[in-house]
Amino acid sequence: MVQNNDYIGFNKPYLTGQEQEFIADAVRLKKLSGNGKYTILCQQFFEQNFGFKKCLLTTSCTDALEMCALLLNIQLGDEVIMPSYTFVSTANAFVLRGAKIVFCDSNLVNPNIDSGQIERLITSKTKAIVVVHYAGVACDMDNVMSIANRHNLFVVEDAAQAIDSYYKDRPLGSIGHLATFSFHETKNISSGEGGMLVINDTQFINRAEILWEKGTNRVAFFKGQVDKYNWVDIGSSYLPSEITAAFLYAQIIAMEDIQSKRKKIWHMYFEHLSEWATFNKIRLPQIPVYATNNAHMFYLVCSSPAHRTEIINSLQNDGIMAVFHYLSLHNSPFYIEKHDNRVLKESDNLSSTLIRLPMFYDLSETQITKIIKSLTTIRLSIN
Ligand SMILES: *Cc1c(COP(=O)(O)O)cnc(C)c1O
Numbered sequence: 001m002v003q004n005n006d007y008i009g010f011n012k013p014y015l016t017g018q019e020q021e022f023i024a025d026a027v028r029l030k031k032l033s034g035n036g037k038y039t040i041l042c043q044q045f046f047e048q049n050f051g052f053k054k055c056l057l058t059t060s061c062t063d064a065l066e067m068c069a070l071l072l073n074i075q076l077g078d079e080v081i082m083p084s085y086t087f088v089s090t091a092n093a094f095v096l097r098g099a100k101i102v103f104c105d106s107n108l109v110n111p112n113i114d115s116g117q118i119e120r121l122i123t124s125k126t127k128a129i130v131v132v133h134y135a136g137v138a139c140d141m142d143n144v145m146s147i148a149n150r151h152n153l154f155v156v157e158d159a160a161q162a163i164d165s166y167y168k169d170r171p172l173g174s175i176g177h178l179a180t181f182s183f184h185e186t187k188n189i190s191s192g193e194g195g196m197l198v199i200n201d202t203q204f205i206n207r208a209e210i211l212w213e214k215g216t217n218r219v220a221f222f223k224g225q226v227d228k229y230n231w232v233d234i235g236s237s238y239l240p241s242e243i244t245a246a247f248l249y250a251q252i253i254a255m256e257d258i259q260s261k262r263k264k265i266w267h268m269y270f271e272h273l274s275e276w277a278t279f280n281k282i283r284l285p286q287i288p289v290y291a292t293n294n295a296h297m298f299y300l301v302c303s304s305p306a307h308r309t310e311i312i313n314s315l316q317n318d319g320i321m322a323v324f325h326y327l328s329l330h331n332s333p334f335y336i337e338k339h340d341n342r343v344l345k346e347s348d349n350l351s352s353t354l355i356r357l358p359m360f361y362d363l364s365e366t367q368i369t370k371i372i373k374s375l376t377t378i379r380l381s382i383n
Contacts, residue, residue, distance in 0.1 A: 008371065010321045013185050013192075014258065014361035018250035026246040034239025035219070038246040045252050046196065050164075050171040052179070054199040056212050057245055058238045061160040061182030061195035065093035067238060068156045068178045068197070070211050071204045072128050074099045081121050082130035082158075083113040084330040084347040090130055090158045091329050102126070103330040105344040109286050110134060111354070114346070115143040122151050131176070132158040136188075136296035137287055138167035141175045156180070159198075163189050164259055165294035177201035183248055188262060188296055189255060191248035194240055211235040261361050262295035268368050269298045269357060276376040280307070298357045299325070305352040307380050312355060318374040321358065327351045 026038055034057070043055040058064045074080065076098030082090055084103035091101045102121050107114035111134040118129060129148055131139040139157075148155045155175070160182035162172040173179035178201065183194030197212075199205050209219040215235030220226045240248075251258070270284060277284050283301040287293045302308040308324065315322045328347040330339040357371060 007319045008321065008358050008363075008367050010323050010356065010358050011186050012360045012362055013190060014251075016250050016254040016258075018254070019247045022246035022250050023243055026242040029242075032242045034241060034245075035222075036242040036245070038242050038249050039239070041249050042245055042252055043196075045249075046198070051174050052171075052198040052200065053202055054205045054208070056197045056199070056208060056238070057240050057248070058195040058197055058212075059240045059244070060089075060184070060193055061158070061180050062089040062093065063236075063238045064180035064195045064197040065089055065156070065158065066096060066236070067208060067211050068130075068180065069094045069097045069099070070234065071178060071199075071208055072154050072156075074127060077125060078127040079123060079125040080128045080130060081118055081126060083111070083132055083134075084328045084344050085111050085134070085326050085350050086132045086158065086329065087160065087326065088329065088332075090132055091335070094128075094130070099127075100125070100338070101329070101335070103328075103335075103339065103342075103344060103347075106134075106346040106350060107140075108346065109288065110137055111346075111350050112137065112139045113144075115140040115147070118144065118147050119151075122147075122153070126151065126153055128154040128156055130156045130158055132160075133162035133165065133172050135285060135299065136162045136165040136172070136294035137285070138162070138165065138172055138291035140288070140290070141167045141170075142290075145175065154178070154201075157198075160184075160195075161187060161294075161296045163187070163294060163296075164255060165296075166292040168290050173198045174200060178204065183251075188258060188294060189248070189251045191240070191244045191251065194244055194248055197238075207233065212238045258361055259294060262359065263293065265359060265363055265368060266293065266295035266298050268365075269372065272372045273300075273375060280380050282307070295359070298359050300355045300357070301350065302353040302355065308353050308355055310380055311375070311378060314378045315371070315374055318370070320371050320374055322355050325350075325354050325356055 046055045074097035080094045080099045081102045154177045157176040157179035159173040179198040181196040183191045215233045218229045221229035281303040
């Protein structure tokens with residue numbers, strides 16, 4: 001279909017207006033490599049506002065996840081438990097270190113890991129549990145942490161979508177031993193590409209700083225703790241440039257406004273789609289009592305793949321782009337042969353029935369009304 005000015009895309013990056021000012025300042029300072037003024041401002045903001053013990057900006061959430069696999073010393077044959085319904089990087093970061101991924105199904109209420117199934121997947125080779133707070137909605141963290149403690153396992157929170165969201169009164173990203181965030185263009189707070197590693201278990205801080213700086217003790221050198229810097233460990237180049245950090249800082253200080261606007265959009269969808277959804281056996285997102293909603297995403301779960309196709313096509317005909325999401329990783333061309341044949345029914349169901357609606361700061365009330373009207377006038381075939 002022809003995309004005219006009325007076309008409503010799935011995502012549109014938001015600019016606060018201060019990005020260029022901070023980037024210009026970073027340029028003026030002539031310190032454009034990583035770990036300068038804006039990197040430190042961003043990291044301090046998160047440490048102070050969310051109680052994260054130590055934050056390190058990275059060039060992506062994928063990089064931060066790779067750092068987690070290095071920090072946990074994942075070796076060939078170690079097992080890592082995680083949901084199958086997630087982004088490829090959650091698994092790939094650990095596969096790069098030789099891990100065997102033991103995929104767990106999603107629960108019945110939302111796409112998050114079914115914590116009730118984790119314990120039976122633990123073996124003597126299990127090293128870590130990686131949870132993903134899908135759509136920024138918390139996993140059942142008390143349960144996950146107590147399982148981990150009982151079995152002496154590490155917990156990594158893939159909080160890529162979960163900025164400014166909470167489990168009870170605890171910010172997501174502050175609960176696991178390690179956590180990762182994404183500032184990719186599609187996330188609430190963005191720098192185009194970008195991410196962050198959070199270290200809550202302080203035993204990992206020193207080594208994280210070394211891995212971050214290509215395996216050298218450069219950070220300790222700049223703090224005056226050693227008199228020259230050396231190659232001391234493995235590592236890579238995980239720091240973003242100051243230009244990226246300056247852009248990110250503009251977004252961070254506008255976070256309250258961004259979040260409240262997104263929540264308004266989310267609630268408009270929820271309110272106006274509830275009746276239609278019930279009538280058509282479509283599930284809307286459910287936020288468990290222990291979780292908050294950071295309005296990262298608004299999704300629908302249809303009762304059949306055919307209904308999903310009908311809805312996506314019908315919206316497309318009205319000039320609205322809605323998209324599906326993950327395909328179960330345990331069934332992916334890369335992993336299917338390595339998977340242990342367990343059927344993960346919920347994950348597969350979500351792979352074929354979940355739809356995401358347009359969700360971005362600049363979505364106007366007129367546009368939301370148009371999307372709601374387009375959806376609620378769809379007559380789904382009976383099946
Ligand atoms: C976006 C996302 C990632 C990857 O983030 P990048 O910053 O693009 O590397 C990883 N995990 C989840 C759950 C995500 O949503």
